[in-house]
Amino acid sequence: EDQVTQSPEALRLQEGESSSLNCSYTVSGLRGLFWYRQDPGKGPEFLFTLYSAGEEKEKERLKATLTKKESFLHITAPKPEDSATYLCAVPNQAGTALIFGKGTTLSVSS
């Protein structure tokens, strides 16, 4: 049973073209939603943690938001260096480890 679903699977943008990535989750009693960035050939790199609905976190051109059922990663005026796979994750039922979605692969062309 999928607990974390990300959409779209792939997204191609022109430089400067803003968009959003979606992460929906089905776990009850959310104890945090985590966003990571993964570059080819590298391990996932931690970006943000969100804990409650309405919370927002920002880092450069990225802004993550959280509702009771989903999270969005907004990318404003992206640059080619923002190209990567973005993963979201939630703690498992035991709260001991992170369960990951399959990611959205973002390609930004100049």
Added chain:
Amino acid sequence: DAGVIQSPRHEVTEMGQEVTLRCKPISGHNSLFWYRQTMMRGLELLIYFNNNVPIDDSGMPEDRFSAKMPNASFSTLKIQPSEPRDSAVYFCASSSQTGREAFFGQGTRLTVV
């Protein structure tokens, strides 16, 4: 801190051979995780250690897989015998607290031919 360190970065082995992957977590982190990443299944949790003790190994696919953490600064994941379907990227991650963000190593790309 150097971050989570994994070795080797790449491993190519023949079917039936034993493979050992190694991980050094971030100093001071008491939680350690082994994940496997494939195109089809994404990132899957294999096993979780807390304070060097295996807590949840329900993600270990078969008895051919085993993991140890003899001390706070070292863990191994062993596959014996290896099979072509074990080909994947294996990541080690550590965390300072259960349920908090985990920090990943660069991974080991395993190819079993």
